[in-house]
Amino acid sequence: MANEDLTSKVMTAAEAVRRFIRPGTHIAFGGFAVLRRPMTIAREIVRQGIGDLFVTMNGGTTVEEMLAGAGLIKWLETTYLGMEGGMPVAYAVRLAIEQGEIELVEDYSNWSFALRTVAARYGLPFMPCLGDLGSDLITHDTFGRAGLRGRDEKGRWRHPGIPPRKYAVIDDPFEGWGLRPRDYRSGPDTCANKSNAYRQADSLPTAYTGKPGVKVALVPPLLPEVTVVRAQRVALDGTVRIEGLLGPDVDQSLAGRILIVECERICPPEELRAVPEHNQIPGHFVSAIVEQPFGGYPTAVPNYYDYDYEWFREYGQAVRGRTLAEVHEYWHEQVATTRDDWDYLLNRVGLKRLAALRADPRHHYNPELSRFK
Amino acid sequence: MCALDAKYEAYLSQHGLTASEFTPMELLACAVARELTDGAFAFVGTGLPLLAATLAKKTTAPSLTIILEAGTFDPEIADLPISVADPRAAFNAATLGTLADAFGTIAARGYCTLGVLGAAECDMYGNLNSTAIGNPLPAGISPTGRGPDVRLTGSGGANSIAALADKIVVMMVHEKRRFPPRVSYLTTVAGRRGPAGESRFDYGLFRGGELKVITDLCTLKPDPVTGILVLDEVFPGVTPEEVRENTGWDLDISHARPFRPPSEEELRVLRLEVDPHRFYLGRTRKGRR
Numbered sequence: 001m002a003n004e005d006l007t008s009k010v011m012t013a014a015e016a017v018r019r020f021i022r023p024g025t026h027i028a029f030g031g032f033a034v035l036r037r038p039m040t041i042a043r044e045i046v047r048q049g050i051g052d053l054f055v056t057m058n059g060g061t062t063v064e065e066m067l068a069g070a071g072l073i074k075w076l077e078t079t080y081l082g083m084e085g086g087m088p089v090a091y092a093v094r095l096a097i098e099q100g101e102i103e104l105v106e107d108y109s110n111w112s113f114a115l116r117t118v119a120a121r122y123g124l125p126f127m128p129c130l131g132d133l134g135s136d137l138i139t140h141d142t143f144g145r146a147g148l149r150g151r152d153e154k155g156r157w158r159h160p161g162i163p164p165r166k167y168a169v170i171d172d173p174f175e176g177w178g179l180r181p182r183d184y185r186s187g188p189d190t191c192a193n194k195s196n197a198y199r200q201a202d203s204l205p206t207a208y209t210g211k212p213g214v215k216v217a218l219v220p221p222l223l224p225e226v227t228v229v230r231a232q233r234v235a236l237d238g239t240v241r242i243e244g245l246l247g248p249d250v251d252q253s254l255a256g257r258i259l260i261v262e263c264e265r266i267c268p269p270e271e272l273r274a275v276p277e278h279n280q281i282p283g284h285f286v287s288a289i290v291e292q293p294f295g296g297y298p299t300a301v302p303n304y305y306d307y308d309y310e311w312f313r314e315y316g317q318a319v320r321g322r323t324l325a326e327v328h329e330y331w332h333e334q335v336a337t338t339r340d341d342w343d344y345l346l347n348r349v350g351l352k353r354l355a356a357l358r359a360d361p362r363h364h365y366n367p368e369l370s371r372f373k
Numbered sequence: 374m375c376a377l378d379a380k381y382e383a384y385l386s387q388h389g390l391t392a393s394e395f396t397p398m399e400l401l402a403c404a405v406a407r408e409l410t411d412g413a414f415a416f417v418g419t420g421l422p423l424l425a426a427t428l429a430k431k432t433t434a435p436s437l438t439i440i441l442e443a444g445t446f447d448p449e450i451a452d453l454p455i456s457v458a459d460p461r462a463a464f465n466a467a468t469l470g471t472l473a474d475a476f477g478t479i480a481a482r483g484y485c486t487l488g489v490l491g492a493a494e495c496d497m498y499g500n501l502n503s504t505a506i507g508n509p510l511p512a513g514i515s516p517t518g519r520g521p522d523v524r525l526t527g528s529g530g531a532n533s534i535a536a537l538a539d540k541i542v543v544m545m546v547h548e549k550r551r552f553p554p555r556v557s558y559l560t561t562v563a564g565r566r567g568p569a570g571e572s573r574f575d576y577g578l579f580r581g582g583e584l585k586v587i588t589d590l591c592t593l594k595p596d597p598v599t600g601i602l603v604l605d606e607v608f609p610g611v612t613p614e615e616v617r618e619n620t621g622w623d624l625d626i627s628h629a630r631p632f633r634p635p636s637e638e639e640l641r642v643l644r645l646e647v648d649p650h651r652f653y654l655g656r657t658r659k660g661r662r
Binding site for chain 2: 031032033034035058059078079080081082084085088089093094097098099100102103104105107108109110111112113114115117118130131132133134135136137140142145146169176179180181189191192193194195196197198201205206207208214215216244245246247248249250251300302306307309359363364365367371
C-alpha cells in the first residue's frame with residue numbers, strides 16, 4: 001500500500017496514555033527486574049495521575065514500585081515483589097498491600113503466570129502446568145473470595161480480565177505418558193533429571209480430583225486490556241525487535257487487547273525486515289509506538305545502557321522508614337511535576353549521569369559501572 | 374614466594390583475614406558449594422547462591438551448568454549480577470529465552486536437577502513461605518480490613534523450581550520464628566510436604582523431595598522415613614543444643630556430626646577468583662535481627 005500512513009501509530013507517551021489508559025485499566029508492563037522496563041509509559045501514567053489500576057505482572061518491580069509509590073494501584077496480580085539494590089521487598093508495594101491501599105492481591109508463580117501468557121499468545125483456552133500443586137497458590141483465591149469470578153445474573157463475565165477460576169486441576173488424559181524423564185524404545189531418557197515418581201508409584205494421587213490420576217494444574221490465559229513493552233528498535237510499520245534477554249516479553253506483549261511499544265529508536269522498516277528472523281512482533285499487533293531514548297531508565301536496555309545501580313541505592317535510602325503518604329510525595333515531586341520524559345531525564349537525572357551508563361558492545365552492559373560501593 | 378602467593382598475602386592483609394580462618398558468609402558459600410555436584414543443572418539466584426555455584430565450578434564441579442530463571446542457559450559470569458535479569462547474568466550464555474523457556478524448555482523438559490532457594494520461613498517438612506507472615510489475606514477480603522502483617526516477595530520462581538528439581542538446597546537464617554512447625558503460607562514445597570497422605574506426590578508433584586537446609590548454624594536434612602528435618606552437620610563453634618533451641622519443633626539432634634570447615638584452597642579460590650572485591654563476601658549475615 002503505497003499511500004499507507006506509516007506514521008499513524010507513532011505518538012507521544014502523553015497521547016498513548018490519554019488514548020488507551022483510564023482509571024481501572026487492567027495493564028501489564030514488560031521487562032523483568034532491572035531489565036528493559038517500560039518506564040516512559042509508566043512515568044506518564046504518574047504524570048497524568050491515572051489511578052485504581054489493575055496491574056498484572058511477572059517479575060517486577062521497578063514499574064510497580066513507582067505506581068504503588070504514587071498511589072495508583074488498586075488490584076495487583078503478581079509473582080514476585082523483590083527490588084534490587086538492597087531492598088528485598090519493594091517498599092511502597094509492601095506498605096500499600098499491608099495498609100490496604102492495594103485492596104486485592106492474587107499470587108501465582110513465575111511459571112504458571114508465564115504459561116498464562118503463553119495460552120493468551122497462542123489464543124488457547126488454557127495451558128497445563130506441573131507446578132503450584134500442593135501449595136497455597138492453589139488454595140488462596142483472592143478474586144474468588146472478592147466475588148469477581150464467573151458470570152453475573154445477566155450471564156456476563158463479572159470482570160472481563162478475571163477468569164472464572166484461578167486454576168482447574170485435572171487428571172492428565174494421557175496418563176503422564178509425556179512426562180520427563182521417560183523411556184524411549186531405543187533407551188532411557190537423555191535428560192539430566194532423574195526423578196519421576198509416577199514411574200515407580202504403586203498408586204496414583206487422588207488430591208483435587210478425588211480419583212487416582214496424574215495431576216495437572218490448568219491455568220487460564222492472561223488477557224489484560226493493555227500491555228506495554230520496551231524494545232530497542234521499532235520500525236515505522238510497527239515491527240518490533242528486542243535485543244538480549246526476553247524475560248516475560250513477547251508472550252506477555254501479545255496477550256492483551258492494546259499493545260503499546262516504547263523504544264530507543266524508530267527505524268525504517270527495511271532495517272528490521274532485512275533479517276526478519278530477529279524480529280519478535282509484527283506491526284499488525286501494535287497499537288502505539290512511542291520513541292523515547294533512555295526511557296527505560298533506571299533499568300537496563302542491553303546494547304544501549306546499563307541500569308543505574310546508584311539510583312536503586314539512593315531510592316532505598318530516600319524511602320526507607322517513610323510513610324506511604326511521604327512516598328507518594330516523593331514520586332509526585334520526582335515524576336508528576338515533570339513535563340515529559342525528556343524533562344525527567346535531563347532535569348531530574350541529568351545527561352552526565354545517563355551518558356555514564358552507556359553499554360559496551362561486547363558485554364551488552366557497561367563493565368565500568370560503579371556498583372557495591 | 375611466588376607471585377600468586379604475594380597477591381593472596383596482600384589480599385589477606387588488606388581485608389584483615391587469614392588463610393585458614395573464615396567469615397560466616399564464606400562458610401555459607403562453601404557449604405552451599407559442596408551441595409552442587411559435578412554435572413548438575415542448577416537453578417541459582419544472584420548473591421550467595423551464584424557465588425557458591427561459581428566456587429563449585431572452579432573447584433569440585435567443573436561441568437556444573439548454571440541456569441537463571443529469567444531464561445538464561447549456561448552464562449559466563451565475568452561481573453557479578455545483582456538480579457537474574459541483569460545483563461551481566463546473560464554474558465556469553467548458550468541461549469537466552471523467555472520465562473516460559475526457563476521453566477518449560479529447561480526445567481520441565483528435564484534440565485533442572487538442583488535449585489538453591491531462600492525463604493522467610495521453613496517448616497519441619499521443608500515447606501517454605503516467601504509470601505506473607507501472619508494473615509495472608511489482602512485488605513479487600515480480610516476480616517480486619519488490613520492486609521498481612523508482613524508482605525514478602527511471593528514465589529517468584531521458587532515454587533516452580535522446587536516442583537521440577539530433583540534436589541533443593543534452602544538457605545536460611547537460623548531463628549526460631551523462621552523455623553515454625555508449620556508455615557503460615559505454603560509458597561513452595563521444597564521437601565516431603567507432610568506425612569503419608571499429605572506428601573508432595575500425594576498432590577501430584579512428581580519430581581524431587583531430596584532436600585538440604587543450610588543455615589548460619591548448621592545443615593539439616595529430612596529423616597529418610599518421616600521426611601521431618603533433623604540436624605545433620607553443626608558448624609564450628611555451634612552446639613547441637615543451641616540449634617535445637619533456635620528451632621520451632623522438637624529437633625532430632627541425635628545424628629549430628631561436625632561440619633568439615635572450608636579448606637584453605639576453597640577459601641583462596643572463593644576470595645581471589647569468585648568475589649575478589651568482596652561485594653557479597655563483605656556483607657554481614659543477612660536478615661538476623
